[in-house]
C-alpha cells in the first residue's frame with residue numbers, strides 16, 4: 001500500500017513537472033532535396049524522425065520524391081521512432097516550372113491532436129499576375145481542439161531565391177483570397193521564404209505587402225540564423241501570423257529556429273547531410289478541459305483562458321489535492 005502510494009505520488013509529481021505539457025508545436029522545415037538517397041541513410045532518417053516527432057504539425061519543403069517512396073519511408077520511420085503517436089501526411093502535387101526539378105509541400109501531423117479540415121492548391125492564375133510562383137502554395141486548414149484557437153490555416157511557401165521579392169509580395173494575394181474563401185483571419189504563413197541576405201535586400205521590403213501590412217506579425221527574430229553552415233547567418237525561414245485570435249494563441253517568444261546540430265551533438269558535416277536549414281517552430285497555447293475521477297470525488301480542471309501555465313498550475317493543485325488525500329488514507333489505514 002505504502003510503496004504503491006509513493007509510486008503514484010512520484011508519477012503525479014512527474015506529470016506536474018512536465019513543462020508546457022499542453023503546448024502545441026507548429027514547425028516548418030526545408031529538407032534540402034529529400035528523396036530516395038536521403039531515405040537510404042539511416043542516421044539521417046533517425047535525425048529527421050527526432051526533429052519531426054517534436055511537432056504536432058510539421059511543414060516539409062523540398063520533398064523531391066520522384067519515385068513516391070521516400071515519404072512513406074519517412075512516415076514509417078516516425079512510427080518506429082515514436083510509437084506513442086500516429087502520424088499522417090497531406091501532400092501537394094509535385095510543383096515547379098521545369099520537368100526536371102519539382103518539389104512537394106508536405107504537412108506531417110499527429111492524428112491525436114490535429115485533423116485536416118480543408119485543403120486548397122492555389123491555382124496561380126490571378127489576372128495580370130499569372131504564374132507568380134514557381135511553387136504555388138498548397139494551403140491546408142487544420143482543426144486542433146486542444147489549442148485555444150481551435151482551427152487555423154497554414155499557407156506554405158518555398159520561394160525561388162532570385163524571385164524572392166516578387167513571390168513574397170504575391171503571397172499577400174494568396175493570404176487575401178484564403179481569408180475571404182474560408183472567412184477566417186486565423187492564418188499563418190510559413191516556410192523557407194529566403195527572406196534575408198542577398199535574396200531580399202532591406203531596401204526592397206517596402207515592396208512586399210507582407211512586410212508593410214501592420215496586421216501581420218513576423219515571429220522569427222531578425223537576427224536568428226536558420227542556416228546550418230557556419231559561414232552563413234541568414235533568417236531565410238520565417239513564420240508570419242495574422243493579428244487577432246491566432247496571434248494571441250502564440251506563446252510569447254516561442255518562435256525560433258531549432259538548432260538540431262547542437263541539440264543532437266552533430267558535426268557540421270553530419271548536420272548538412274540532414275539539411276542546410278534549421279527548422280523554425282512556434283508554440284500555441286493549449287486549451288484543455290480534463291476531469292479526474294478519484295473514488296467518487298470528481299475534480300474538473302479547465303484552463304479557461306487556455307494558457308499552458310494555467311493548466312500546469314491546475315495540475316499542481318490537483319497533485320496537492322491527491323497528496324493530501326493519500327496522506328489521509330495512509331494515516332487512517
Ligand SMILES: *[C@@H]1O[C@H](CO)[C@@H](O)[C@H](O)[C@H]1NC(C)=O
Nearest residue numbers: 097131132134160162163166
Ligand atoms: C522568376 O520570375 C519570372 C517572372 O515570373 C520567371 O519568368 C522566371 O522563370 C522566374 N525565375 C525562376 C528561376 O523561377
